[in-house]
Amino acid sequence: MVEDSPHGFSSLLSGELADRVRRLELFSRFRVEGLLSGTGKSPFKGFTADFLQHRQYFPGDPLKHLDWRVYGKSERLFIREYEELTNTRLTVVLDVSGSMSHTGASWSKHEFAIRAAAIVTYLAMAQRDSFSLALFREGRAGHVPFGGGRQHLRRVFAALLDTPPRDGTDFSRGLAEATSTVRHRGLTMVFSDFMDDPEAVVRRLAQLRYRGHDVIAAQVHDPSEQELDFNSVTRFHDPEGPTVLVVDPQLIQRQYRLAFETHLAALKGACHRHGFEFIALPVGDAFEVPVFTYLQRRLERFTR
Amino acid sequence: MTLFSPAYLWALPAAALPIVIYLLFRRRRRDVTWGAMYILRQVFETRSRQMLWLQYLIVALRTLALAALVFLFVRPHAAWRPPAADAFPAAPPSTHRVVLLDTSPTMQARHGTGTRMDAALSLCRKLFEAGRHPGRIDLLPLGPSEARFSAERLPVGSNRIEQLLAGCAAEPGPAEPDRALRAAIEIFRASPFGRRELYILGGFGHREFADSAILAPRFRELRRQGVSVFALRYHQAGTRNLAALDLSAGGDVLLALQPARFRLTLGCYGDPDTAQTHVTVTGSGDRTLYEQTYSLANGEKTLDFVLALPAGESTLTVRLAPDDLAADNVIRRTFTVRPRLVIAVVQDLVTKTGFENPRTWLNLALANAGSEAGARDTSYREITSAAQAYAAANQAAAERAEEGAQPEQPFSIEIEGKIPEQVSAESLSRADLVIVVDMAAMPGEAFEALRRHVVRGGTVLLAPGPDADPEAFNRCFTTIAPLLLAAPAAATLDPERYEHSYAESGEDPFWRDLESAPGANLGSPRFYNHYTTRPGSLAPDARVLLSLTDNAPLLAERRVGRGHVLLWTAGLGADWHSMAVHAGFPVMLISLANQAMERREFRRNLDPGAPIIAPAPGGHARIVRPDGGTETVEAAPATDGAFIRYDRTDVPGDYDVRTDVAADVPGLAYHVRPDPAASDLRTLDAEGQAAFEQTGGLLLCDREPALVEQVGRHYTGRPWSPYLAAALALGLLAEMGLSRRFFA
Structure with missing residues (x-):
């Protein structure tokens, strides 16, 4: 776990981790720009901050806000003032239990989840929102407090990358400890596979909702987990414990798929009943869902 | 049950393929770390056992379906059951049956309450009655006669049946298996019917039956023509059969009252193989000249005895007893005693x-x-x-x-x-x-x-x-x-x-x-x-x-x-x-x-085929044959008189040469002894039977029910194919339904 360091972030990272952070940052940037390029909005322009008025320049004002066009026309110095929106406080909660280590055809759920989380936090950074990271397993597994800016982003990325998935899951305790430091209301995105009783999980998430947080439950699952597409007897090892099941998948494939869909539906239904959004994130290349969901919910907050 | 195409049974092990594939797949195991164990555990605990039994059922259905498919090709049929206890299998349509009936003296032996011929004719009667149109039955004597007794519009009436049977039984003669089989082959060659059956009924005593070299080509040709061959032997255990084969002295001319050693060659056949054999030798006027009882095992034997005969012609008659087939237990020889x-x-x-x-x-x-x-x-x-x-x-x-x-x-x-x-x-x-x-x-x-x-x-x-x-x-x-x-x-x-x-x-x-x-x-x-x-x-x-x-x-x-x-x-x-x-x-x-x-004398006691040469001062002579026929032969002049030569001594027995053709008075007696090898009064021994069965590709039946069973096996009962096809279809439907329902 990487704690926030007053001496600067870079000095605490090893070379490999620093490379990975940089790669993740680049990845996130390209993804976000790519996703938003169609909308004509630039994350770096703060498109949600609209121009309000000009005022006279007083010494000490940041020169970057000087409107040089007006000076050219009037030879008078004016500062551009923007409509300042309230910053969203984004909390990314990530499940780093053993079940997230399941690997399908491409990435593991954990790898996909940290990329999705990275993109969202990058976007938050671009929106000048403050963001934090909470990791949980059977309890709290890591925490990066709220902050903003690129350095903070890197801290978050380092925490994401440096916390491998392992051990079991205790949604109650884990979520409670992970979100105990989230005092200010904001947007909380929980990335997990939610492999537990849907009602129990959602009740825990609902507590955040009741505390005024805007909760998005992002269920990460691998399509292969849903299919159980094996044609021979298989030993299924539980990544969160010693359990091994020897199963002929052919026998229960249909029932399993049905159960998986039922589980997803139950999760979705429970989330809706408790008033927060549920998005299903099959591991793949479709990162637009978490991105647009984040943006949409942020906008809703501003327009409320 | 009859299998029409048993060769396809080689494919039956393929029915185990689903089981093999199932076991092979079950042997292959892989290890996977599964993130959704929560859901997997739930489903496993509730459904896995049920689905395992269901899978067994599906594998069994697949196996049975494959087995049913194989049996469809094998074409099993239920065993034929005779409609009545003594019924003969009715011929299917387009059946041509040829029956070779032994009309040799062996068929006069006792068989049950009648004779062997009675039993054989009774079976022939059933064959005629079981005939169906379209079809044909040809009845041929197994002997030298070329007569044929046929019925085409089957079944025929009882009068016609009796006519045909009586006609065939009235063609007696020693069995000639090779000739008879060739005649049957010619009949089948011209036959338009698709189903062909040959029945051989008789004593099976002729040496040709045991000689595979003679009959093998005939049976091969019959098989090539698609003829099914059945054989029934009339042979009763305990049948005693003696044959007087030859009686000879040093020559046919003896000296008066000179003690001459005579040698009797006789054959003992039948069951039991050791029995008392009574030999009686009588002379002219039925005077008993020699009598003795011997204990003889089976086979050909020679017995010697001494007689002194008076001057003149002496005809000795040897009788053997007891004999169930008495046609050949008497032999006569004439000796000129000087x-x-x-x-x-x-x-x-x-x-x-x-x-x-x-x-x-x-x-x-x-x-x-x-x-x-x-x-x-x-x-x-x-x-x-x-x-x-x-x-x-x-x-x-x-x-x-x-x-x-x-x-x-x-x-x-x-x-x-x-x-x-x-x-x-x-x-x-x-x-x-x-x-x-x-x-x-x-x-x-x-x-x-x-x-x-x-x-x-x-x-x-x-x-x-x-x-x-x-x-x-x-x-x-x-x-x-x-x-x-x-x-x-x-x-x-x-x-x-x-x-x-x-x-x-x-x-x-x-x-x-x-x-x-x-x-x-x-x-x-x-x-x-x-x-x-x-x-x-x-x-x-x-x-x-x-x-x-x-x-x-x-x-x-x-x-x-x-x-x-x-x-x-x-x-x-x-x-x-x-x-x-x-x-x-x-x-x-x-x-x-x-x-x-x-x-200096002409032989009076001849071997089969040896000519009769007799003086015929009148220029001709009348020959009375053992089979009752008569022939008149012209004499050929010679330096010291006229003589006739008669070569047709094929039938063993006594030939009466009468130089006075007008008078009905016996003349000179000539005797042709039987050929021991040609005797058909003894039946095949175990070795001969095995050789015949192998040559003919058949089972020689000793009882009529066994023959009926043989023929019945050749026929078929209800085919199982519709049931197998229905079972196959149902099985496949069930398998598809279960698979789609539970495993799709």
């Missing part, structure tokens, strides 16, 4: 007298035991078996005279002494045997007369003495002598150095008695010297009858014209051998003379 023997002794005028003259020894050996001449030397008379025979015959004649029977005279021997100048065709014509004693050469006329005598059927014994010149002998007799002489074996006699004689052919009936102890025991006399013979001088049509232990010929024979010339190389006196004082000497001479006599 009252006298005439021997001509040709000798030069010589000065030798007494026992120096070999003729003395001849006279002594051949003289009648009751003659004055024989009485002069009591000791010699007593040691000759001929004298003993005469004494016994005289005793028997005296006994019969006391009983009031007509007195019979034993044979007498007439010895006619001749010098060469007295030798002529006429003077030799009465002689049964001419002995040329101690002569190395003869005048030309005498020799010519002698030669003509031989050519006309006479027998001459050349017996050069110790003083003969071999070269002179050869010059004179080279055209008729069996061998050419060379120098004597020894220049001087050594009483310690001698040879013994032995017969070259022990099987010759003429010699088998002479070599035996009761007969003549020719092996015991000692031969101190003899003429050797030139190597390679044995004439082409000559043979050696007796040899000495130094391998030199003692007695040789040559056929000249219709007669024979014998050469004795040791002289007939007592100079070179002890034969002259041996009991076998007169026996041998009488036997030679007997044989000579017989050769």
Whole structure:
């Protein structure tokens, strides 16, 4: 776990981790720009901050806000003032239990989840929102407090990358400890596979909702987990414990798929009943869902 | 159950393929780390066991479906069940049945309450009644007859059936399996019907049934024509079957009251293999001449007995009992019994007298035991078996005279002494045997007369003495002598150095008695010297009858014209051998003379196929055959009369040759003995049966129910194919349904 360091972030990272952070940052940037390029909005322009008025320049004002066009026309110095929106406080909660280590055809759920989380936090950074990271397993597994800016982003990325998935899951305790430091209301995105009783999980998430947080439950699952597409007897090892099941998948494939869909539906239904959004994130290349969901919910907050 | 195409059963193991695939897949295990264990655990605990049994069921359905598919190709049919206890399988449409029915005498044997023929006809009746249109039945005798009894519009009425059966049964004859099978093949070749069946019903006693080399090509052709062959043997356990095969003496001509050894050849067949066999020999007027009971095992046997027959023609009838197949347990033979023997002794005028003259020894050996001449030397008379025979015959004649029977005279021997100048065709014509004693050469006329005598059927014994010149002998007799002489074996006699004689052919009936102890025991006399013979001088049509232990010929024979010339190389006196004082000497001479006599007569007891030659002074004769047929044969003229020759002696039995064609009076009896190998009165033994079954590719049934079962197996009951197809379809539907429902 990487704690926030007053001496600067870079000095605490090893070379490999620093490379990975940089790669993740680049990845996130390209993804976000790519996703938003169609909308004509630039994350770096703060498109949600609209121009309000000009005022006279007083010494000490940041020169970057000087409107040089007006000076050219009037030879008078004016500062551009923007409509300042309230910053969203984004909390990314990530499940780093053993079940997230399941690997399908491409990435593991954990790898996909940290990329999705990275993109969202990058976007938050671009929106000048403050963001934090909470990791949980059977309890709290890591925490990066709220902050903003690129350095903070890197801290978050380092925490994401440096916390491998392992051990079991205790949604109650884990979520409670992970979100105990989230005092200010904001947007909380929980990335997990939610492999537990849907009602129990959602009740825990609902507590955040009741505390005024805007909760998005992002269920990460691998399509292969849903299919159980094996044609021979298989030993299924539980990544969160010693359990091994020897199963002929052919026998229960249909029932399993049905159960998986039922589980997803139950999760979705429970989330809706408790008033927060549920998005299903099959591991793949479709990162637009978490991105647009984040943006949409942020906008809703501003327009409320 | 019948399988029409059992060859497809090789594919049955493929039905286990689903099981094999299932097991193979279950063996392959992989390890996976599964993130959704929460859900997997739930489903596993609730459904896994149920689904496992369901999977077993699906695998079983697949296996059964494959098995059903294989059996569809195998085409099983239920076993045919006869509609009634004694019903014969009804022929399917377009069936052509050919029945070969044995009509030989063996079918007259007892079988149940009737005969074998009754049982066979009853089966044929069922075959006709079971016929169906379209179809055809042909009934053929298994014997030589080419008659055919056919029915086309089946089934036929009972009257017509009886007509056909009676017709076939009225064609008796010995079985001829090869000929009958060829006839059946020709019938099937022209048959338009698709289904063909051949039935062989009979005793299966003919040797051809056991000879696969003869019948194999026929059965191969029948198989090629697609004919199914069935065979039923009529043979009852405990059947006793005796066959009188031959009765012979040394020849067909005997001397009156001379004890002659007769040999009976008989066959014992059937069950049990050891039983009491009673032999009865009767003569003219059914007088029992010999009777004896023997304990005989199965097989061909020879029994010897001695009879002394009176002068004249004697027809002996041998009967064997007990016999269940009595058609061949009787045999008849006719023997001509002569009252006298005439021997001509040709000798030069010589000065030798007494026992120096070999003729003395001849006279002594051949003289009648009751003659004055024989009485002069009591000791010699007593040691000759001929004298003993005469004494016994005289005793028997005296006994019969006391009983009031007509007195019979034993044979007498007439010895006619001749010098060469007295030798002529006429003077030799009465002689049964001419002995040329101690002569190395003869005048030309005498020799010519002698030669003509031989050519006309006479027998001459050349017996050069110790003083003969071999070269002179050869010059004179080279055209008729069996061998050419060379120098004597020894220049001087050594009483310690001698040879013994032995017969070259022990099987010759003429010699088998002479070599035996009761007969003549020719092996015991000692031969101190003899003429050797030139190597390679044995004439082409000559043979050696007796040899000495130094391998030199003692007695040789040559056929000249219709007669024979014998050469004795040791002289007939007592100079070179002890034969002259041996009991076998007169026996041998009488036997030679007997044989000579017989050769001048036409044989009355013939082998199968041998011609009947009989005098026919009227220019023709009527032959009454054993099968009841009669034929008239024209005679061919010969120098000494007219004779008929009749070659059709294929049927064994008694042939009556009547020279007086007008009168219904029996004539000369000729007897043709049966061919033991051709007898069909004995059935196949175990080895023969196995050979026949293998050749025919069939099972020889011994009972009618077994035949019905064989035929029934050939037919089929209800096919199982529709059920199998339905089971296959249902199984596949069930499998597809279950798979889609639970595993799709």
